[in-house]
Amino acid sequence: MRVLVVEDDWITAQVLTNALERIGYEVTVAEDGDAAYRHVRSGKYRLVVTDWEMPGMSGIELCRRIRSRRSAGYVYIILLTSYRGVENIVRGLDAGADDYLTKPFQPEELAMRMRVGVRILSLESRDLTIFALAKLAESRDSETGEHLERMREYCRILADELSIHPRYRDIVDGEFVSQIYLTSPLHDIGKVGIPDSILLKPGKLTDEEFGVMKEHAVIGGRTLESVAQHHPEASYLQMARDIALTHHERVDGSGYPYGLYGDEIPLCGRIAALADVYDALTSKRVYKAAYDHNMAKELIISERDKHFDGDVVDAFLSREEEFLAISNRFQGEALDAIMPEAQLANV
Amino acid sequence: MVNRLSDDMGPSLIDPQIFDQQQLLLRCMGNLEVAERCLTRFRQRLEADVEQLQQSATVGDTGEVARLAHFMKGSAATVAATALSQKAHSLECAARDGGTEEIEFDRATREFMNEAERFIEAVARLDENS
Structure with missing residues (x-):
């Protein structure tokens, strides 16, 4: 070197x-x-x-x-x-x-x-490699913009807030916060195993197609599990596996792939679930306009103890201004990035 | 190149406070050639800087004295001339005060010069014995 x-x-x-x-x-x-x-x-x-x-x-x-x-x-x-x-x-x-x-x-x-x-x-190289891998997996779906960048920030904020909560103080420490920031971008890595015809389908998925789509959680979870087994010392791989596998679970047991209830879902999965949904709601998609923050917030509150863990919802409410700032910041950066082209187009 | 230094860990002819050759060798990870080169260069530089320092002190250019003393402090420490490094440090401090404490500045200058002379003599003895 x-x-x-x-x-x-x-x-x-x-x-x-x-x-x-x-x-x-x-x-x-x-x-x-x-x-x-x-x-x-x-x-x-x-x-x-x-x-x-x-x-x-x-x-x-x-x-x-x-x-x-x-x-x-x-x-x-x-x-x-x-x-x-x-x-x-x-x-x-x-x-x-x-x-x-x-x-x-x-x-x-x-x-x-x-x-x-x-x-x-070397840790920085590791972090960049992980993020590059996640971006690669996401690159097939061009619509998601900077979803990974935002989501990891949301996860970090939620974990940080829970670290002062009496129930989680002993579980969520600085390392947990760092690890969720590092590994949450891998949540959808299993989508590499989903055919283009389903992943990129512009219209509504059929039940059968949605069944295939749901498999991404298990594909991602199993892939990361096999790596984690070979490297048991790398605890971040276990968190990456848990997030990939459980970020679509709901605390009322109606989620997938396993229909886990409440605390059966690892905390990192419960955090990632809210972060993922908040970002999906506040981002524009071909099939929907972006919700504003307050609309997204109302929806999240209405899903308390159904889709989302009540403590994670409380953490979100305590730090909602930061969520809003991140949402705005990345939108601003995206605009900055396209401005030169826009200016050229006007010439 | 004159082989003044030895990796023999036996007792040194020179007071290690003036020059600790084993310490220099350790710092050079046993590389005699690098240690010799550094010692030669340091002595040459010291002789030139002592003269320069003397002139600057005489005309009251305390800024230049402080700069030279600071430089000597680091180099001397690296070649394991501990006492000289300490004297350079004292001189640097006195000079940085602008030499306002004239007695202190003169004393620090004199002590640095004496220590430099001791170091040069010690290395000359090594040359004679090599």
């Missing part, structure tokens, strides 16, 4: 380069912040070890500039400093550094901190 070392002191740069190369990294040295920023913009570097005080752009300023730009992937920054004390560490982290190393560094500590960086970056 490539590492960019930003250091104006030749000696420290040499010692750092030697240590990093011996650990197994491919090192490039930039002597100042401006040169470093040009390297980062090339997109080749995901790991940066930078000195704090340099002529021209300082390490702190470099952190800020890297963080302020849009990039294809996260850049992990370790700030190398001879400054000690909590105040300076906080200043560095506040500017966007992920970690810090005090001069003179010890190779073992450098190796350990680099490993943390690589692990964080």
Whole structure:
């Protein structure tokens, strides 16, 4: 893996380069912040070890500039400093550094901190891969727009709200919230197993076709289950499986595929059910106009303890303004994305 | 290249506070060539910077003294010249205050110069013994 070392002191740069190369990294040295920023913009570097005080752009300023730009992937920054004390560490982290190393560094500590960086970056790669997979599955149905982006945000908000609820405090922690954000986009992955003639049919589905359509929950659940069995340590796969399998269940037992009741449905499935329906209601489809937020809200309230878990409905009501903001934000971004074409069309 | 350094962990001829060669080798993960190169470069740089620092201190350019002292603090720490790094740190602090405490600034400058001389002499002894 490539590492960019930003250091104006030749000696420290040499010692750092030697240590990093011996650990197994491919090192490039930039002597100042401006040169470093040009390297980062090339997109080749995901790991940066930078000195704090340099002529021209300082390490702190470099952190800020890297963080302020849009990039294809996260850049992990370790700030190398001879400054000690909590105040300076906080200043560095506040500017966007992920970690810090005090001069003179010890190779073992450098190796350990680099490993943390690589692990964080690999998690990001995992997250992006999961989302790409979900987008791929969704791509056959061009009408859903940014459904996955919105849905994971709704799931995150609901889980976050439930984390302070006495009944769920011990179940829903930060990891649960992160995992539902990560895995909820996979809820409809089983649709890859549904024929185009049914998935893309413009009109109403027959009972038989709807029966086939319903199979997507089991197809998705089983697919993720087989992966989860091979990787029992990856608990997020179990949540992904539960969501794919149960997001169409209803707490009154009238849902599919198994007609589970109440708490028989995993909490993540109950959360995903509401998030999925809210987004479907507030999005435009060929067969319906978009409901406004209040209409969607009334419908959700009317389905309390029927389709939806009452606690999840309460969580939705507590955070409805955030739902509305996300719904509006993504619609705004979608408009921004098509504006250049619209302007061209007017020329 | 003169092989002044050795990966023999036996007792050093030099006070490790002045220069801890084993520490430098550890930091270079046992790479004698890199350690030698860094030591040579550091000594050359130190000799030049001491002269520059002396001139800047004489004309009261505390900003330049602080910059040089900061640079020396980091480099000296990296090559395991611990005492020199500490003296550079004290000088940097005194210079950053704008040298307002003149006695303190003069004392810090003098102590840094003395320590630099000790370091240069110590490395010269290593050269003689190599």
